[in-house]
Amino acid sequence: MKDNTMNKRFEGRVALVTGGARGIGRGVVNQLAREGAVVGILDLKLDLAEAAAREVIAAGGQAMAFGGDVAQRATLADAAAALKARHGRLDVLVNNAMWVRYGAISDISAEALQRMVGTGFFSVVWGIQVAAEHMTEGGSVVNVASAAAFLGIPQAMIYCGVKSGVLGLTRSAAVDLGPKGIRVNAVAPGSVPTEGVSINVDASMVEKRIAKTPMRRLGTVQDIASAVCYLASSESDWVTGECIKVDGGVTHAFL
Numbered sequence: 001m002k003d004n005t006m007n008k009r010f011e012g013r014v015a016l017v018t019g020g021a022r023g024i025g026r027g028v029v030n031q032l033a034r035e036g037a038v039v040g041i042l043d044l045k046l047d048l049a050e051a052a053a054r055e056v057i058a059a060g061g062q063a064m065a066f067g068g069d070v071a072q073r074a075t076l077a078d079a080a081a082a083l084k085a086r087h088g089r090l091d092v093l094v095n096n097a098m099w100v101r102y103g104a105i106s107d108i109s110a111e112a113l114q115r116m117v118g119t120g121f122f123s124v125v126w127g128i129q130v131a132a133e134h135m136t137e138g139g140s141v142v143n144v145a146s147a148a149a150f151l152g153i154p155q156a157m158i159y160c161g162v163k164s165g166v167l168g169l170t171r172s173a174a175v176d177l178g179p180k181g182i183r184v185n186a187v188a189p190g191s192v193p194t195e196g197v198s199i200n201v202d203a204s205m206v207e208k209r210i211a212k213t214p215m216r217r218l219g220t221v222q223d224i225a226s227a228v229c230y231l232a233s234s235e236s237d238w239v240t241g242e243c244i245k246v247d248g249g250v251t252h253a254f255l
């Protein structure tokens with residue numbers, strides 16, 4: 001397997017990763033930083049974002065921590081403006097944060113609906129808008145969607161809907177922002193064990209998912225970070241409006 005960790009594809013680049021304090025976002029932060037980017041780590045949990053930033057700096061990288069709710073436009077706008085003021089540019093935005101709860105259709109509450117749509121959809125709209133404003137020299141937006149955008153996952157109607165919507169945002173924004181040199185793509189992960197997943201999926205369901213996945217394993221944070229960093233880097237300079245599924249083939253398996 002190609003080891004990109006020795007590359008420095010992001011030297012001189014500035015990136016912002018939402019939900020970067022843990023899970024998939026944290027993996028993306030670490031790879032971007034290892035490859036030379038200054039990374040803004042934006043998370044609802046400022047203490048965790050600060051801890052992640054300290055870890056990046058201790059490893060010789062550069063990072064800034066930001067706290068706030070990505071459902072609010074100002075959270076993204078302020079973080080992007082602060083990165084630009086301090087480092088002069090914004091090249092990469094990874095829209096990764098989301099809050100998820102699975103449940104029966106009859107149990108969906110207005111609060112849960114609002115929080116899922118706010119963190120998973122509004123945040124991507126605001127992120128793209130902020131990227132369009134700040135990526136004055138071009139750039140790359142990577143939206144973290146899900147295999148759920150292609151599947152009917154039981155008890156996950158809102159999640160499937162939000163992630164399908166993210167793919168629509170990705171395609172249309174790619175068409176609008178291409179002439180400005182801003183690419184917009186998505187990565188659709190299959191199951192990766194993180195805190196977000198452990199809250200929603202019990203052990204027996206995890207076994208079923210592995211059995212149904214052609215590659216017969218769950219994904220790793222690094223599996224997803226590699227694809228995100230490919231789309232964030234100039235290696236994918238002529239790729240826009242696309243979605244890369246990183247799911248061990250699960251979305252192709254009928255039974």
Ligand SMILES: NC(=O)c1ccc[n+]([C@@H]2O[C@H](COP(=O)([O-])OP(=O)(O)OC[C@H]3O[C@@H](n4cnc5c(N)ncnc54)[C@H](O)[C@@H]3O)[C@@H](O)[C@H]2O)c1
Pocket residue numbers: 018019020021022023024025042043044045068069070071095096097098099100119144145146147148188189190191192193194195196197
């Ligand atoms: N883990 C998987 O199996 C999987 C599969 C497909 C897609 N995804 C997607 O990958 C992304 C990351 O998932 P994860 O499993 O790492 O999740 P996670 O819950 O482990 O981490 C999500 C991070 O986002 C932050 N966050 C939540 N709400 C926020 C808000 N309102 N504002 C700012 N930050 C907020 C959390 O504090 C946390 O640090 C999500 O978009 C998720 O839908 C995950």
